Amino acid sequence: MDLSFNAEERAFQDEVRGFIAKNLTEEMKRATALTPSVFSDPDVGMAWQRALHARGWGAPGWPVEHGGPDWTPAQRWIFETESARAGVPNVNVMGVKMVGPVIIGFGSPEQKNFYLPRILSGEDYWCQGYSEPGSGSDLSSLKTRAVREGDDYIINGTKIWTTHAHHANRMFALVRTSDGPRQQDGISFILIDMKTPGITTRPILTIGGDHEVNQVFFDDVRVPVANRVGEEGKGWTYGKYLLEFERGSGIASAKLREGLKAIAELAESDLTGRAIDSPDIATRISEVEVDIDALEMTELRVLSALQTGQNPGAVSSILKLRNSEIRQAVTRLGVDVIGHDALAVEPMRPLYQLNHEPAVPEEMLTVVPEYLNGRAYTIFGGTSEIQRDIIAKMMLGI
Amino acid sequence: MDLSFNAEERAFQDEVRGFIAKNLTEEMKRATALTPSVFSDPDVGMAWQRALHARGWGAPGWPVEHGGPDWTPAQRWIFETESARAGVPNVNVMGVKMVGPVIIGFGSPEQKNFYLPRILSGEDYWCQGYSEPGSGSDLSSLKTRAVREGDDYIINGTKIWTTHAHHANRMFALVRTSDGPRQQDGISFILIDMKTPGITTRPILTIGGDHEVNQVFFDDVRVPVANRVGEEGKGWTYGKYLLEFERGSGIASAKLREGLKAIAELAESDLTGRAIDSPDIATRISEVEVDIDALEMTELRVLSALQTGQNPGAVSSILKLRNSEIRQAVTRLGVDVIGHDALAVEPMRPLYQLNHEPAVPEEMLTVVPEYLNGRAYTIFGGTSEIQRDIIAKMMLGI
């Protein structure tokens, strides 16, 4: 057992650091720091995607033949950790980490040839059409329907919580193509051009004041059958594959640590009247830091298991649960640290392009929106209640 | 609205204080303080019962015609509060507060004449036979059976968690006299002389090291039918009446406050290296104190409502839930306050009659046993889980 990196790993770490130092501009860093939602605006995120792609690192998790860099789990760890430390923008994860792997696993050769390079290069920007009003955590009850008409599907219905639908030119969606005996049967996985006639997008503002998610309406939207990934009615399987693909590659601790660091710096600053000297702030920072330490060790244990080809077991729900809870603890600590200044709402967006003097120092601008938006961490992607159901069932057999 | 007492209430308060000052000996106080279980040993508790009875205060909640003092709710509040402040022993609540009201409400004239004076005087010491192994919170599933044989019942079965069965000369018990369509039908309420042949008692030690509860076995125990209270098969109703009788008369905050005070004094003492100066002890004391303040206000709101004949609503589950949780918080705080000394176990009982020098100062002797025994607060009398079920159903309608 050894926590330290070997010589090759250290060399790779230097390489990543060098790359970031060369490519990450101050503007990108500032824009990322001043983004109170999970995703970077495309102008910021895609600039970084292009830099990564130029270096051959555009899709860390993909197989080499499709442009992946062929990293070991430890290398991915190092890459993610250094990226978080440096504060790089978020790339379009719906493309790289979500639809990409599904196309690689189940897409036709034509689909692979067409879509994958466009994801890598940043030419395409994807959004995900899974949730619907009325089918939150119970996704299999979805009602958006695709009816076959010749070589096309005619899609009617609506999707909700569609992150960056207002930026995306493509959507991958789960739609109902038939009514199976079980609800999850009869769902298909479809790729949709967002410029197709009949698609309209309604912004949904978060309580933090951000426009990140949308409701998307489909009104007789005609999509070629060729845009279906894999078999008709098997979409549920591909959706689950996507979840499994993600499992075990969760590297969240490094970002959490940076988030905590920013809050701790505020707490040690005169801007907050040195909140760190107030009762409980210092120990709460320690509590969260230790929680992050534990999460990091769990991630590393999973990584070590993966490295030797072992199955890490059903820890993905633990990682999801704790990651979301710790994120909320960090953002809540932020609100408590800035004290009086938490009362000031800055409604303008993006925060990195304000054209007036804000009521609070710039370092505080994202604190309250991140806390408010962060309530979603324990809701989206399966609520904490559902994660506990899963842990009880999968790990404990009850 | 007024929190303060009026002139009559102040006069009564003086009367109670005078009574306590005259009757409560230092030995009784010390023995009470050194009792780490809920109930005083009978030699201590019954001495206090006799003093109360001599003053006409032997049964505060009873009607005047049976020897009650005819107090207003405010007077009962004052009496309970002053008693808690002074640290008086616990009397035999199974007699005064439990079986007494049932006999008053449903007993025959003979039963009233025979039993009530003996409860008041302390001649009888009662224990309660409700729970059975296998029927914890689900009391209606009880299996101890009383079969009619002439003018007697023949009782077979076993009761558990019988507090002070090893001290009591009488037990009131719920037993099954027939199998109704619903489980709670066919249960009868029986008064049993503990000296009846066929009764054996097995001590059950708590994790705190105290002998407070027992398992009681009934092996062809012959009890006169005349010892049944009320109708056969209606015992469940009487048991429920008992709970309702208790409802609203919950005055727990004064005792909690005294418990907290003892811990706070330890925390401010050199014996604990002034634990109060340690991180979090002082604020945790405040947290618990404020919780007690809130509980007290809720108790007073209930009292005020009762005073004007209003129905206080379904707050009894809230009072039970919070009382038990706050008690546990107090005892846990105690363990954290005494630090290193929490490691020392004193196995001898009673603690007020130790014949050797204990490993820790006397003020600390009950701290760990009270914490350990106190785990029962959220279990007995309906677990906290069941209280939450009740609150959801009764208060919220779900």
Add this chain to the structure above:
Amino acid sequence: MDLNLTDEQRLLRESAERFVAESYDADHRRKMANDPLGFSPTVWKQFAELGWLALPIAEEFGGLGGSAVEIGILMEAFGRGLVSEPYIATVVLGAALVERCGSTAQKQAILPKIAEGSVKLALAHSERAARFDLAKVATIANKTAQGWRLSGSKIAVLDGHAADEIIVSAHIRDQRGASGRIGLFLVSAQTPSLVISDYVRLGGGRSCNIELSDVFLPEAALLGDGHDALPAIEWAIDRAMAALGAEAVGIMQVLLDTTLEYTKIRKQFGRPLSANQVIRHRLADMAVQVDEARSIALRAALKVDAEPVQRARAASGAKAKIGRSARFVGEQSIQLHGGMGVTEELEVGAYFKRLVAFDTLFGGSAHHYDRHARLGRTTVPA
């Protein structure tokens, strides 16, 4: 000893609840959120007509001589509607400070106007470097030949943008240098070289930061006679915290009711959310905390006129405990509403944000548990 409402109190509650139910709805709140004033002058006039602005003011100054319990009844109703009128700033803080510290002339000049709705006040006390320490004031009032010269920066001034007069706290520095006393100064909002930067306040209404650079004031701007005003500031803020606690109870009650309703209707996996025992217990815990908050807020109100340590401990205890339950009830209301709870589409978020603001105002839970503890020590630490 009697905690039942009097008949008058019951009537006040009914009329306040009715007014709020009739005058405040989602549309009104959205309008106010985008309004440069953040509240409705018409409603303020109605408050005056209903006697609410006169409520705590002594009868000799045109008031009704009401107690903190009545203020609490009003505030709980305000909470139900997320009322954004500057009641705390003007009536609970402003009028109280004028009444306690002001000269007779000042009281006669200001209090009747507050009662009739023609003057609004605000208290500018907090400073960024002081955090929640009320004794830490860096703003200086220099005694000059003509009066006073004030310099300093104030933040988080509740409703300062709407006030006619702002009560500014400053360390008094006279001919002999720093006096060690804090003074309260009545500063007209029209005073030149007073820079007020207002902003939308989390959860409704507006607050502002104020820059004072060499603000010249007449002699009479000092409220009262120059005794140290810190005890009065603590007293007034304790009253405000008791009132805000009652408001928070009203807010929490709405969230509890709304969330309960939602979990009964919303179906997942073919059955209502409330069929889940975990959700039933969560709601039970919310209900328990709302009930406890109601008890402890009432206690703080009943203790506002007790001796200072008792009063302060009751106010801080209530602020701390309600702050904690407010966060719990607020966060769980969002959680149980699922995705919709995190959006501006429902009103849950607005109520939640007001609770977050409540917990932050005048210091969060940890600050007030600590104050409660420090005031409660029977001995002084070595």
Add this chain to the structure above:
Amino acid sequence: MDLNLTDEQRLLRESAERFVAESYDADHRRKMANDPLGFSPTVWKQFAELGWLALPIAEEFGGLGGSAVEIGILMEAFGRGLVSEPYIATVVLGAALVERCGSTAQKQAILPKIAEGSVKLALAHSERAARFDLAKVATIANKTAQGWRLSGSKIAVLDGHAADEIIVSAHIRDQRGASGRIGLFLVSAQTPSLVISDYVRLGGGRSCNIELSDVFLPEAALLGDGHDALPAIEWAIDRAMAALGAEAVGIMQVLLDTTLEYTKIRKQFGRPLSANQVIRHRLADMAVQVDEARSIALRAALKVDAEPVQRARAASGAKAKIGRSARFVGEQSIQLHGGMGVTEELEVGAYFKRLVAFDTLFGGSAHHYDRHARLGRTTVPA
């Protein structure tokens, strides 16, 4: 970077788990609880034969040169059986301090004997007035012509009753008065005027209080050369806390397994307890906390040889977090066992009590979060 067990580590785990499963059961524990020694000398001999007493000791002194990770593997297995042998006192604290502070002669004299099982040690450091502050030592060691004279009171000495030699910390006072240095002194348990009062320790084993009134010791009783021993004491206790953390993980795992089993079997209202979603989620939370505790205990073990601040933060962080989960898992195990959990009839109580003792040993969660915080400040408070 590799957190998989090596083959040797896997073997160690298997043999330790097997030994514990075969040698420890409820009867054995009950016997030990009433035993004046509190553990079995036969088992101690077996520990020696298995090489476990030699595990962390350097090879040159008859040891195996094992790391904290191996100690952790052993301790987790010990936790599963509630082992009460004085392993922490003798091997983790005692041997480590001798090895770090002792002269070569002292090491040669003591360490091989520990490894072979013929000498047991204990550390007498805590004092009542010091609480958990390791730097606060009131015991005095006066330098005399012949050697040393020690006076003071020690409490909570782990396994002191069974030790052949007790390592006592004291402030060194020489000819020039107080030196400001803490010394460690080897005191034979047979030394006259040493009063050892032992007691049953919560959760198993025994501890003692020790009175030293004018205890005369030879010059050579001082461990090492009289450098301030505080850094060594902190280092040794950090190692002990890492080891105890692993033990706590073993204890919690047993409680989780036992409670899970019980809720599947125990029926209430006609169905197993585990049919309640609230109970399933409670168990899920327990499982999550056990998993987190395992991670953070491993981290503390992997950091025992890091530079002091990193080591201490890892040890305190682990102690604090595991202390908290230990209380949660322990208390919930009792709660879910219902009435039976609060009695000595089941073993749940014994495991729970050991966890309470764990949280208390060397300071509770709050103390260690505070130490973690103080060591982590990047700037010094004003």
